Amino acid sequence: MNWNIVGHDREVALLQAQMAKGEIRHAFLIAGPKSVGRFTLAKRIAQFLNCLRRSQSDEPCLECLSCQKIEKFSHPDVMLLEAEATGGAIKVDQVRELLRYVSLAPYEGKYRVVILTNFENATISAANALLKTLEEPPPNAVIILTSESVESLLPTIISRCELIKLRSINPLKISKWLETEWNLNREEALNLAHISGGKPGLAIQMLQEPGKLKQRIKWIEDLQQLLSSSILDKFHYLSPVFKESDLKESREFLKDRLFVWITIWRDVLLISNGEVGKIINRDYCELLSELARKFGSKKALMAVKSLERTVELIDRNANTRLAVEVMMLDLPNEFI
Secondary structure (H helix, E strand, C coil): CHHHCCCCHHHHHHHHHHHHCCCCCCEEEEECCCCCCHHHHHHHHHHHHHCCCHHHCCCCCCCCHHHHHHHHCCCCCEEEECCCCCCCCCCHHHHHHHHHHHCCCCCCCCCEEEEECCHHHCCHHHHHHHHHHHHCCCCCEEEEEEECCCCCCCHHHHHCCEEEECCCCCHHHHHHHHHHHHCCCHHHHHHHHHHCCCCHHHHHHHHHCHHHHHHHHHHHHHHHHHCCCCHHHHHHHCHHHHHCCCHHHHHHHHHHHHHHHHHHHHHHHHHHCCCHHHCCCHHHHHHHHHHHHHHHHHHHHHHHHHHHHHHHHHHCCCCHHHHHHHHHHHCCCCCC
């Protein structure tokens, strides 16, 4: 397992080859879905750059004092910069502090490294402030951005970074990893790997927080009920989202729910097309078969497209209430 990362073998191999030649980029942009390994890869890059045994291998040892400090973010030359509140934005004052930090020479290691997580949520002024540093990077400094997508970032930011795109991982790889690293039995590991949708971070969250698995079950039950509900009941179902004091956080929670529903309708589509072996929600085979019989591939595809469009609109800060109400109208109904 390259760099002690599950999956992403090709991306890690390219980084290894590049860094082995001494080609250290001044900025990286790691893009991909949540929980797919963006943050872990960013941390591994920081560890590789400052690993005390770096000359002996083409990967970080993860055991030396430097690697251990970086793992806990207690290394003086590695900074983690993220939004001050869950679902919040990285602000310009934070970026200005970053600029002062990278302008200084490394204290213990070879490089000063800053990891900025979820940079798609940065304010415009913060992005513009960072752009100046990306245009004229200081020596011995590396900036690593993570983002769920590149479309929401300034093109000038993207063009000045080494872009690394991560995708969902084959569930079989995650399953094997869960068996060896987390001592799960084969069936439990395989089920969790499929439910996570190829996202090892989500698999671990579900393993460590049983409440997330219970929440998934509740959302799937809600979807079943909505398929036979009136339009008014459908609108009432998600009304609490718009009463939350922290709308940003409630939107993220809403997206998590919609992603679960997307996996259900994708599975229905797969079953309708005779591809049962590719489904994610293996523990709901009976329900999926019933939905496939009732609605067929055409309505399942329409549901997937509607849900994905809604998630995209939420990401773009569109009118969330309007987007959700249109989505509810698009959901298949047992009586239509």
